[in-house]
Amino acid sequence: MRSFFRNPRLRRFVRRGMAAALTVMALAALGFVVLWLAFPLDRAALYRIPAGVTWCDRGGTPLRVRLAEGGIDSIPGYVHREDDWIAKAVVAAEDRRFWNHHGVDPLAVARSCKQTATAWRRVSGASTLSMQVIRMSFPKERTLANKATEAFRAMQMECGLEKAEILSLYLNRAPFGSNVVGIEAAARRYFSKGAHDLTLAEASFLAGIPQSPTRFNPLKHPEAAAKRQRYVLDRMEASGMITAGQKRNALAMPVRVRSERYPFLAPHFCDMLVKRRTAWEPAIATSLDLALQRTVEESVGKYAPGLAREGIHGAAVVVIDVRTGGVRALVGSPDFHARTKGSQVNAANAPRSAGSTLKPFVYALGFDRGSHTPARVLYDVPEHFSDYTPLNFDRKFRGVVSLRDSLVQSLNLPAIEVERAVGLPRFHELLRRLGLRTVARPTDEYGLGLVLGNAEVTLLDLTNAYACLARGGVYLPWHAGLSKPEGGAEVISPEAAWMISDILGGDERAMFSTGTVADIRIPRLAWKTGTSSGFRDAWTIAYNPDYAIGVWLGNPNGQPSQALLGRRAAAPVVWDICRRLYPDGNSPWFAKPSGVESREVCAVSGGTPCPNCPRVVADHAITGVTRYQTCDVHRFGREPVWPPRVADFLRASDTAATENVGGLAITSPADGSAYLFVRDANPRIGQRIPLTATASAADAALHWFVDDTYLGESRSGGTIFWPLSAGTHRIVCSDSRGASRSVRITVREPKSAMVGQGR
Numbered sequence: 001m002r003s004f005f006r007n008p009r010l011r012r013f014v015r016r017g018m019a020a021a022l023t024v025m026a027l028a029a030l031g032f033v034v035l036w037l038a039f040p041l042d043r044a045a046l047y048r049i050p051a052g053v054t055w056c057d058r059g060g061t062p063l064r065v066r067l068a069e070g071g072i073d074s075i076p077g078y079v080h081r082e083d084d085w086i087a088k089a090v091v092a093a094e095d096r097r098f099w100n101h102h103g104v105d106p107l108a109v110a111r112s113c114k115q116t117a118t119a120w121r122r123v124s125g126a127s128t129l130s131m132q133v134i135r136m137s138f139p140k141e142r143t144l145a146n147k148a149t150e151a152f153r154a155m156q157m158e159c160g161l162e163k164a165e166i167l168s169l170y171l172n173r174a175p176f177g178s179n180v181v182g183i184e185a186a187a188r189r190y191f192s193k194g195a196h197d198l199t200l201a202e203a204s205f206l207a208g209i210p211q212s213p214t215r216f217n218p219l220k221h222p223e224a225a226a227k228r229q230r231y232v233l234d235r236m237e238a239s240g241m242i243t244a245g246q247k248r249n250a251l252a253m254p255v256r257v258r259s260e261r262y263p264f265l266a267p268h269f270c271d272m273l274v275k276r277r278t279a280w281e282p283a284i285a286t287s288l289d290l291a292l293q294r295t296v297e298e299s300v301g302k303y304a305p306g307l308a309r310e311g312i313h314g315a316a317v318v319v320i321d322v323r324t325g326g327v328r329a330l331v332g333s334p335d336f337h338a339r340t341k342g343s344q345v346n347a348a349n350a351p352r353s354a355g356s357t358l359k360p361f362v363y364a365l366g367f368d369r370g371s372h373t374p375a376r377v378l379y380d381v382p383e384h385f386s387d388y389t390p391l392n393f394d395r396k397f398r399g400v401v402s403l404r405d406s407l408v409q410s411l412n413l414p415a416i417e418v419e420r421a422v423g424l425p426r427f428h429e430l431l432r433r434l435g436l437r438t439v440a441r442p443t444d445e446y447g448l449g450l451v452l453g454n455a456e457v458t459l460l461d462l463t464n465a466y467a468c469l470a471r472g473g474v475y476l477p478w479h480a481g482l483s484k485p486e487g488g489a490e491v492i493s494p495e496a497a498w499m500i501s502d503i504l505g506g507d508e509r510a511m512f513s514t515g516t517v518a519d520i521r522i523p524r525l526a527w528k529t530g531t532s533s534g535f536r537d538a539w540t541i542a543y544n545p546d547y548a549i550g551v552w553l554g555n556p557n558g559q560p561s562q563a564l565l566g567r568r569a570a571a572p573v574v575w576d577i578c579r580r581l582y583p584d585g586n587s588p589w590f591a592k593p594s595g596v597e598s599r600e601v602c603a604v605s606g607g608t609p610c611p612n613c614p615r616v617v618a619d620h621a622i623t624g625v626t627r628y629q630t631c632d633v634h635r636f637g638r639e640p641v642w643p644p645r646v647a648d649f650l651r652a653s654d655t656a657a658t659e660n661v662g663g664l665a666i667t668s669p670a671d672g673s674a675y676l677f678v679r680d681a682n683p684r685i686g687q688r689i690p691l692t693a694t695a696s697a698a699d700a701a702l703h704w705f706v707d708d709t710y711l712g713e714s715r716s717g718g719t720i721f722w723p724l725s726a727g728t729h730r731i732v733c734s735d736s737r738g739a740s741r742s743v744r745i746t747v748r749e750p751k752s753a754m755v756g757q758g759r
Contacts, residue, residue, distance in 0.1 A: 041156040046137050049076040049172055050181065054188070054283045055270055057290040058326075058482055062188065064270035065262040067179070073262075075184040076172040077283060078195050080164040085200045086183055087167055088242075089207035090174075092235040095129040099163055103130040103154035129170045130154035136173040171195070174210040177217035190218060190257045200246060201253040204232040218257045229255070266293050268332030268346040273480055285482040287326030292319060292581075296329040299576040304334040307553065310563035312538075313340060316347035317573065318463045318550040322543065324484040325467065325476035327460070333556075342556030351438045351456035352537045352552060355530030356393075356410045360469070360500050361434065362427050362451045363407055366418045367496035370627045373599075374404040374499060375619035376606035377633075378414035381649040385448060390416060393531065399650050400642070402606060404503050410529070412452055419451040427451065433491045434465040435477055453532060463541055463550030469526070470543040472593070473497040494593040495622040501526040501543075501590050502620070523578055523587030529567045535560045540570035542578065545588040549574055597623045603694065604640055607631035612638050617694075617717065664702075664741050666733050668692045671743040677726045688721040693733045693741065705732040 050068035054075055057063055068074045080087055091098045097105050105128050127135070127150070134153040140146045157166065176186035186206050187195040198206070208228030209216045218225040233250055236242045242250075264270075266288055273286065296317045304315065319329040332346035366372035380398040382389065390412045398411065406414035419427055428443040428450060439446075439455045446455055464478040473492030479485055505526035527542035538553040551570045555561070563569055578587075599621050602613040609616050612634035633640040642650065668690055669675075675689065693702050695716040704711040704720055707729055714720040722731075726747050734740035 041153055041160065042138075043157075043160060046133065046157070046169055048137075050074050051076050052185070055273055056283060056285050057266075057288045057293070058285060059290065060285070061265075061290050062192075062263045063265040063286070063288065063290070064267075064274075066274060068181075071179050072181050073179050073185045073189060074172075074181040075188065075283060076182050078168055078171050078182065078184045080168045080171070081196060084196055084198075085203035086171065086187075086195055086198050086207060089200075089203045089232050089236060090171065090210075091129070091167070092239045092241055093207050093211065093232045094132070096235065096239050098129050098167070101128060103156075103158040104128060104151045128154060130158055130166055133157065133166060133169045133173065137169075175213040176206060176209045177213045178219065189262075192258055199250075199253070200242065201229075201250040201255055204236065204250060205229045205255045208232045219259065222257070226255070265290065266330065267336040267344075268348060269293075269327070269330040269480070271344075272330070272346060272349060276480070286480050287321070287324070287328060287482060288330070288480070289328045293329040293331075295580045296331050296577060299573055299580065300331050300334055302576065303573055307334075307563075307569065310569070311559070311561040312553050312555065312563060312569065314342060314345075314347050314552075314554050314556045315573070316350075316459050316550075316552045317577070318348050318459050319577070320463050320467045320478055320548045320550075322467050322470040322545060322548055325464065325478050326482075326484070327478055327480050328547070330460075345556045347552060347554070347556060348459045348550075350556075351458055352554065353532035354453040354455050354457045354462070355532040355537060355539055356453055357457070357462055357528055357530035357539050357541060358431065358451055358453060358455070359407060359410060359415045360504065360528055361430055361465070361492075362415060362419050362422065363403060363503075364469070364473075364492045364496040364500050365422045365427055365430055366403075367499055367622060368493050368625065369422050370622070370625045371421055372403055372418060373601070373606060373619050373621050373626055374402065374503060375601050375617060376403045377401070377604070378403055378406050378411075378417050379643070379646050380406065380411050380413045381646055383413060383416075383645070390449075390452060397649065400604075400646065404506075407500075407503050408506070415451045416448050419448055424448065424450065430491065431455075431465075433489070434461075434468055434475060436461050436465060453530060459539075459550045459552045462539070463548050466528075466541045466543050466550070467548035468492065469497045469500055470545060470548055470590075471497075472590075493595070493622065493625075495595040495625070498590055498593050498596060499620050499622075502592075504528055505544075505589070523582040523585055524589055525574075525578060525587070527571075527574065529565075529571055531565050535562055535564040538564040538568075538570040540567075540574045542574045545590060547581065549577055595623045595625075597621050599626075602631040602634065605631045605633045607633075610634055612636075614638050615716075664693060664695045664733065664735050666691075666693045666731070666741045666743050669731070669743060669745050671745075673743075673745045675724060675745060675747045677724055677747050677749050687724045689724060690719045690721055691731060691733070692717065692719050695735050700735050703734050705734075706730070708732075 050070065050072045052068040052072065052074050053066040054062050055064045065073065095105070097107065131150045131154040134150045134157065138153070171183040173182065175181055176183070180186050180189050183195045183206065187193055187198055190206070191198065191202055205218070205225065208225065208231060209218065211228070215221060216225045216228045230251065233242070233247045237244060237247050269288055273284070296319060300315050300317060307315065313334070315331070315334045317329065317331045318327065320326065321328050330348050332348045333343050335343055337343070363372065377400055380392070380401050382397060392412050393410065397413070398409070401409070401411065401414060403414065403418070424447070425443050428439070428446065431439045436457050438457055438461070460478055468475045468491065472494040473490050473496065474488045475491045476485055476488045505524055523544070525542040525544055527540060530539035531537065536554055536558050540551045542549045551573045553569045554564060597620070599619050600609060600616040601607060601619040602609045603615045603617040604613070606619065608628045608630045610631045613631050633642060635641070677687065691704055691714070693714070693716070695702060700716045702714050702716060704714065706722055711722055712720050724747050726749055728744065728746050730742055730744050732740055732742045
């Protein structure tokens with residue numbers, strides 16, 4: 001041996017060999033550096049992961065899944081946490097030295113080479129998790145050269161990313177059987193939970209799938225998947241990640257894989273979101289409240305059969321959170337999955353004729369202009385315009401009526417009178433500022449019929465306009481996201497909004513509009529009904545400080561039905577929803593703004609009293625805005641002097657208006673009213689209706705009789721209550737001078753889901 005090294009030739013050979021080897025190694029290292037610098041890793045490609053979208057309700061419950069390109073179910077939103085069982089299980093099963101190597105595991109490479117040489121076939125691979133991330137990010141044919149490229153790229157990636165980030169990339173890209181890619185989609189698909197919430201049993205079960213997604217598919221091969229789970233738990237125990245006891249517990253825990261398909265809840269709401277989506281987001285939290293959505297769906301389903309028997313096959317409901325403008329529930333048809341034509345049309349977002357639903361806004365504008373107050377007298381007498389002669393729904397005229405009563409009774413001529421007073425362009429502009437996007441034609445094309453509903457609106461926009469009233473006149477656009485839009489514009493004063501709510505939520509409003517004791521049967525609401533021309537659309541919009549609820553009934557093809565009346569058809573759906581929202585009957589109400597003041601006005605004209613006015617009543621006004629307008633009907637004496645056309649009508653007609661002028665008049669109930677007798681009314685309160693009347697003297701004593709039985713005494717403008725009983729009844733009110741007035745009402749029991757009557 002010594003002679004060998006003493007040989008000069010051999011020493012030169014060895015030195016030259018070592019120099020050559022070092023040169024080769026240096027050149028290889030140099031080449032590696034050159035390749036490293038010349039071909040940098042496309043880090044952006046690592047994060048280009050096919051992504052589906054999951055829409056969730058505001059509590060995180062999935063509503064709809066939209067698959068990624070190629071039909072892949074992928075939600076690449078997982079971020080590694082040290083305590084996640086899935087991260088530990090994957091490392092144990094796929095790359096137990098993951099936290100120690102730099103992209104390539106030399107021990108795994110050596111083991112693979114030895115096993116391949118011994119068995120003359122590939123027994124196990126040497127791919128690390130990092131190399132698998134590269135292969136999934138840059139898929140190529142599996143050759144030895146491409147394997148070397150994967151190793152090179154894996155080392156590049158390890159130099160630029162933290163280990164936890166690489167593990168997250170793997171778990172977001174790994175296949176988990178069928179079309180499921182990524183642990184977040186797998187956890188939701190198989191166990192209806194997020195990846196961070198997986199138990200040890202569930203995590204070990206899923207961690208075994210990526211090794212062979214087809215062979216270990218849990219839906220097709222559950223036994224193979226369970227066997228692979230045991231292997232993963234063995235590796236976790238051998239690595240010291242779990243104890244033997246934890247392993248036994250995990251194996252003893254049954255793993256129940258969810259077999260049903262993807263969620264398909266709130267279908268019309270989700271369809272609307274799919275169409276509106278503009279940006280990529282793997283999971284979208286929406287404003288929808290799934291529990292409330294189901295409540296609304298149940299209410300619609302309850303009334304749908306009765307409506308169908310009346311020839312009404314379309315229905316839509318929208319519930320908006322007043323404080324945020326978020327859509328809490330949306331139903332676009334009675335049954336999305338029905339085979340009937342139009343069942344998948346979202347009627348909540350379809351333009352339909354507005355009917356009488358726009359009237360409250362013209363009155364609010366009148367309040368804000370300072371020209372009108374609730375007690376201000378308006379004229380409900382026939383009038384011909386250039387192209388038509390408007391009529392009330394019942395084709396009757398009241399003659400002289402207060403603004404409050406004209407809105408309660410939804411009279412047409414008084415609404416047009418206010419519309420003309422405030423100006424049609426100004427009213428049209430207000431509707432646009434309220435977000436009624438479909439009221440988009442030039443003002444002149446609508447004409448004075450705008451306030452009567454010759455414009456088209458969507459239920460979504462209309463309900464949100466009423467939410468503006470509930471918000472004190474501040475407009476917010478409705479939205480379907482979780483966060484509240486910033487800002488908000490005041491388009492109606494808080495005072496005007498409150499006065500409209502006070503009118504639409506008053507006792508006489510409930511009596512006139514429902515024919516039932518609504519203040520007893522349902523929580524207090526401000527609400528308005530509407531029926532379009534030709535009986536094609538029935539509306540009811542109700543609101544309080546919490547919610548604005550809109551209901552539309554009709555047929556998608558516009559087919560009319562005589563049953564399409566807002567009060568009779570749409571209102572019961574609203575009542576049912578409200579009873580479910582407030583089962584104890586208690587709901588919030590609006591606080592009166594400080595800018596609302598009380599004034600005494602002439603009981604006949606609603607103007608500032610003059611010396612000839614026979615009596616006064618209280619009225620609301622807006623401080624510093626409402627103008628003082630002296631009563632002009634008593635300027636010549638105590639007998640009112642009306643404009644000629646009004647005086648002519650009063651002389652020629654036999655209406656309640658003639659009784660209201662300076663004499664005794666029953667103000668509630670209205671003659672011919674029909675009421676619903678509900679046997680399960682609140683037993684503590686009973687089912688009662690208020691009886692009210694006015695007389696010439698403000699403190700006059702009034703005596704009440706029902707079916708010739710004495711009921712009791714009240715004062716002018718005061719109230720006495722009578723408990724309902726089924727049948728037809730005659731109610732008489734008399735004063736101390738012997739004058740009397742009478743009305744007849746009908747109290748009937750419900751025969752079907754179609755209850756009440758009205759417009």
